Amino acid sequence: MMDLRIPxxxxxxxxxxxxxxxxxxxxxxxxxxxxANVNLYCGLVMLAFGGFLLALAWRAVRRQS
Amino acid sequence: MVTNPDKxxxxxxPSVLFSLFPFGNYVRVRGPFLKLAAIDYVILALYFLxxxxxxxxxxxxxxxxxxxxxxxxxxxxxxxSLAFLAANLGAQELVGMxxxxxxxxxxxxxxxxxxxxPAMIFVGLFMMPFYYGSRARSVPEYLKLRFDEKTRGLNAxxxxxxxxxxxGISMYALGLLLKLVxxxxxxxxxxxxxxxxLAYTFLGGLTSAIYNEVLQFFxxxxxxxxxxxxxxxxxxxxxxxxxxxxxxxxPTGHSGEVMVHSWRYLAHTADNPMGIEVFGLVAGLxxxxxxxxxxxxxxxxxxxxxxxxxxxSRRTPVIAALPKMMMPFIVIVPGIAALALSQMGVGYHLPxxxxxxxxYDQVLTTLMGKFYPAGMLGVGLTGLMASFMSGMAxxxxxxxxxxxxxxxQSYIRPGKPDHHYLSVGRVTTIAGVALSIGTxxxxxxxxxxxxxxxLVFSFVNAPLFGTFLLGMFWKRATGHGAxxxxxSGTCAAALTHGxxxxxxxxxxxxxxxxxxxxxxxxxxxxxxxxxVCFVMTxxxxxxxxxxxxxxxxxxxxxxxxxxxxxGVSWYKRPVPLAIAIGLLALFLNFWFx
Numbered sequence: 001m002m003d004l005r006i007p008x009x010x011x012x013x014x015x016x017x018x019x020x021x022x023x024x025x026x027x028x029x030x031x032x033x034x035x036a037n038v039n040l041y042c043g044l045v046m047l048a049f050g051g052f053l054l055a056l057a058w059r060a061v062r063r064q065s
Numbered sequence: 066m067v068t069n070p071d072k073x074x075x076x077x078x079p080s081v082l083f084s085l086f087p088f089g090n091y092v093r094v095r096g097p098f099l100k101l102a103a104i105d106y107v108i109l110a111l112y113f114l115x116x117x118x119x120x121x122x123x124x125x126x127x128x129x130x131x132x133x134x135x136x137x138x139x140x141x142x143x144x145x146s147l148a149f150l151a152a153n154l155g156a157q158e159l160v161g162m163x164x165x166x167x168x169x170x171x172x173x174x175x176x177x178x179x180x181x182x183p184a185m186i187f188v189g190l191f192m193m194p195f196y197y198g199s200r201a202r203s204v205p206e207y208l209k210l211r212f213d214e215k216t217r218g219l220n221a222x223x224x225x226x227x228x229x230x231x232x233g234i235s236m237y238a239l240g241l242l243l244k245l246v247x248x249x250x251x252x253x254x255x256x257x258x259x260x261x262x263l264a265y266t267f268l269g270g271l272t273s274a275i276y277n278e279v280l281q282f283f284x285x286x287x288x289x290x291x292x293x294x295x296x297x298x299x300x301x302x303x304x305x306x307x308x309x310x311x312x313x314x315x316p317t318g319h320s321g322e323v324m325v326h327s328w329r330y331l332a333h334t335a336d337n338p339m340g341i342e343v344f345g346l347v348a349g350l351x352x353x354x355x356x357x358x359x360x361x362x363x364x365x366x367x368x369x370x371x372x373x374x375x376x377x378s379r380r381t382p383v384i385a386a387l388p389k390m391m392m393p394f395i396v397i398v399p400g401i402a403a404l405a406l407s408q409m410g411v412g413y414h415l416p417x418x419x420x421x422x423x424x425y426d427q428v429l430t431t432l433m434g435k436f437y438p439a440g441m442l443g444v445g446l447t448g449l450m451a452s453f454m455s456g457m458a459x460x461x462x463x464x465x466x467x468x469x470x471x472x473x474q475s476y477i478r479p480g481k482p483d484h485h486y487l488s489v490g491r492v493t494t495i496a497g498v499a500l501s502i503g504t505x506x507x508x509x510x511x512x513x514x515x516x517x518x519x520l521v522f523s524f525v526n527a528p529l530f531g532t533f534l535l536g537m538f539w540k541r542a543t544g545h546g547a548x549x550x551x552x553s554g555t556c557a558a559a560l561t562h563g564x565x566x567x568x569x570x571x572x573x574x575x576x577x578x579x580x581x582x583x584x585x586x587x588x589x590x591x592x593x594x595x596x597v598c599f600v601m602t603x604x605x606x607x608x609x610x611x612x613x614x615x616x617x618x619x620x621x622x623x624x625x626x627x628x629x630x631x632g633v634s635w636y637k638r639p640v641p642l643a644i645a646i647g648l649l650a651l652f653l654n655f656w657f658x
Contacts, residue, residue: 002122004144008280011115012287015108015444022104022440029438032412034295039440042291049287 005057012050019043099245099434105443112447113261115280116454120265120273130486133270134466135202135371140272142377144279146384149368151278152459154285159396159452160238163432164425166400167415169339170310170324171657173400174393178327179351182386182650184359186643189382192360193369194627195537197378199619202370204363205471211536211620213544214475219551220529221471224363225464227525229497231364232460233504238426239453240505242446245430255505258450262458263498266465267491274462275368281451282388288441288448289395292429295436296402299411306405313408316423324401328658340567340581341588349588353595357526361533364463376630379639386646390653396429403428457501464497465490524562527591528554528598535602540614540621546606554598561590 022029023040031038127133140148165173201207205224209217236255243254265273300306303325310321317338323330330336331343359365359382372378406413413435416427433445469490478485532551535542563574567586580586618624635641 002119002126002276004119004276004279007115007119007122007276008283011111011280012283014111018104018108018111019440019444022438029440031434031436031438031442033299033406033435036295038291038295038436038438042287042441042444046287049283 003057003060005053005060009050009053009057012046013054014050016043016045016047016050020047099430099442099446101442101446102439104439105446108440108443109447109450112284112451116261116265116277117268119276119280120268123269123273123276126272127270127487130469130483130490131202132272133487133490134462134469135367136270136272136275138371139373140275140371142372142380142384144275145368145372145377145381147282147388148275148278148371149365149381149385150388151282151285151455152274152364152368154282154392154452154455158392158456159285159289159449160242160426160429162393162396163400163403163429164427166397167404167423167428168400168425169337170401170404171327171393171397172323172330172337172339172341173397174327174653174657175346175350177390177393178650178654179346180355181359182390182646183351184355185382185386185389186647187356188360188366189369189379189386189639190643191622192533192537193379193382194375194625195620195622196366196370197372197375198625202470203466204361204366205467207620208532208536208547209471209475211617212542212547216532216544216548216551217471218476219548221467221475223525223555225467225472228364228460228464228467229500230504232457232464232497232501233506234508235453235456235460236501236505237508239450239457241426242430242449242453245427255502258454258457259498259502262454262461263494266458266461267494270490271367271371271462271466274458275371277458278368278455281448281455284444284448284451286388286395288445288451289399291441292432292436292445293395293399293402296399296406296432299436300402300405300409306402309405309408310401324404326658327654334581334585340585342585345585345588345592349592353527353530353591354588356534357528357530357591357595361526361529363467364459367463367466375628376633376637376639380637380642383639383643383646386650390646390650399432400425400428403432461494461497461501465493468493468497524555524558524590524594527558527594531595531598531602535599535606536621538622539603539606540617540623541606541611542602543606543609543611545609546602546604549605550598550600550602553601554594557597558590558594561593562586565589 019039020043023037023043027037027040029039129137131137162173162176165176195211196204196207199207199210201210203221205217205221208220236258239258240251240254243249243258244251249257265277269276297303297306300309307325310324313321315321315323315338319330319336319338323337331341331346334340334342334345365382369378369381372381403413403415407415413431416424416431418424429449433442437445469486473489473493474481474486478489528551531554532547535550536547560574562571564572564576565578565580565586566572566576567580567583570583571586580589614624630638
């Protein structure tokens with residue numbers, strides 16, 4: 001069975017990279033009701049989560065071999 | 066809709082992205098509420114790519130009908146648990162519940178803390194041993210093993226109808242959303258979403274649906290938690306929200322105080338905007354409707370049955386109860402915050418319908434538009450679409466299995482080789498999606514999708530729990546008792562709806578009683594259906610011949626030795642896990658009382 005942590009981890013890493021990129025390169029992009037750099041913070045959280053899933057999957061592969 | 070590129074602000078998009086995605090210069094859609102940027106479409110496309118990719122990667126694993134329809138009992142417990150939850154995370158969850166948050170307040174959380182968690186714990190501890198242990202492939206098949214062929218047939222048909230209905234409602238909600246955001250026509254939106262769900266369930270069957278449900282669940286959590294956090298912070302935290310709501314009088318004439326307490330205003334139907342009282346809530350929602358749904362609905366049970374061991378299948382609903390009880394903070398609290406924000410003069414207004422009443426189903430999308438910049442807006446919208454799709458795919462895969470095994474293999478073409486049923490399963494996927502499209506158009510005539518769903522569930526599911534309760538825990542219950550009990554319970558549900566009126570609905574026989582809200586009416590339909598089914602099943606069972614006890618081993622509680630998982634750590638055992646999660650649910654009920 002395919003390890004679901006690999007596709008979902010990669011998805012969130014990519015999503016996180018896009019959002020962090022938005023947060024860094026276009027920091028003036030703001031929503032009407034908030035001052036926060038929403039893209040940057042959400043992107044960092046997603047990047048961390050995706051990396052965590054990939055790390056778990058990597059550890060599982062190493063244990064098996 | 067493509068607007069003049071010269072007028073478009075382009076400072077927000079780095080030049081690197083521009084060269085990668087040249088269409089970003091031109092595509093800037095203006096919907097009535099939300100403006101999507103090119104980057105939002107990139108995120109949406111990325112998601113679709115992964116969803117279809119998972120289906121594509123799993124297609125090789127499918128060689129038997131069991132691989133396609135039941136995942137061959139091979140899925141790890143964390144995946145089945147999240148899929149158990151996400152399959153239920155359909156249209157009613159995000160859009161409906163955030164709307165209800167703005168309309169009724171924290172009382173809506175009863176749908177989670179009373180109307181889901183206890184039943185999820187119960188099904189894991191007490192019912193999964195029989196579903197999983199009996200080796201039935203579906204809930205109707207369990208009914209056949211425990212009772213008889215006719216009880217299975219009745220359940221299979223009503224369940225098949227119900228899944229198509231629910232899936233259609235998910236599709237309808239998604240159609241409305243895409244119409245609003247992308248300016249697509251309802252028909253294009255419905256067909257487009259149906260095509261994607263069809264593609265990945267057709268390729269990878271149940272496993273593909275389950276795997277995608279987990280991805281969808283993550284996306285929903287990461288797409289909506291930031292919105293909840295920001296909306297609540299902007300409204301001044303929980304205490305600030307409470308202050309502002311206290312000062313206002315709701316359109317229903319109640320004080321704002323009622324919005325922030327879940328139990329305090331339930332003594333009389335007149336005390337709260339939902340029009341419910343304690344007995345109707347606890348007996349109707351907390352007992353009959355919730356147990357009827359979580360304990361018998363094959364849509365969710367199918368996920369737990371796909372688990373890779375008995376212990377894992379029992380832990381599946383219990384583990385799923387943990388994120389389930391946290392969902393109110395993501396879906397209901399933003400709705401309450403929206404109501405508070407609309408009082409603060411910060412530029413947020415509740416969305417209105419043309420007739421001047423609030424359009425609660427749009428609360429979530431309007432909040433997103435105010436709090437998410439391009440980028441996160443794409444993630445939020447993708448999360449919304451994901452929730453509709455997981456609801457749709459969950460129903461389609463359940464419909465598939467029940468139709469193929471319980472209707473086709475049992476009544477239409479029994480005794481064919483397995484590859485025949487595999488192709489039937491695939492064809493049924495297409496048929497199920499097509500039927501859902503039909504019901505999507507039906508759903509257009511109702512104004513609140515959540516109330517409609519609850520009504521359908523109360524007709525079909527409420528009496529069913531009476532049947533299962535007696536079937537699993539009373540060895541004297543017989544096939545005749547179950548069948549006629551179920552039938553009379555469903556009739557009682559229809560009759561109660563026909564004799565009472567709420568919000569102008571029902572009363573098609575005569576009007577004997579007026580309920581203050583459809584919610585209260587639904588609770589009482591469920592209560593009467595369950596009571597009639599329970600009493601009739603007992604009466605007819607006692608009048609008919611009992612089955613020999615040796616045929617019921619593995620199907621009835623008192624005749625089945627339960628294996629205890631000794632020697633594994635507590636969090637890997639269903640009972641200690643259930644106690645911990647139950648205590649947490651109790652705490653939430655007290656905290657927000």
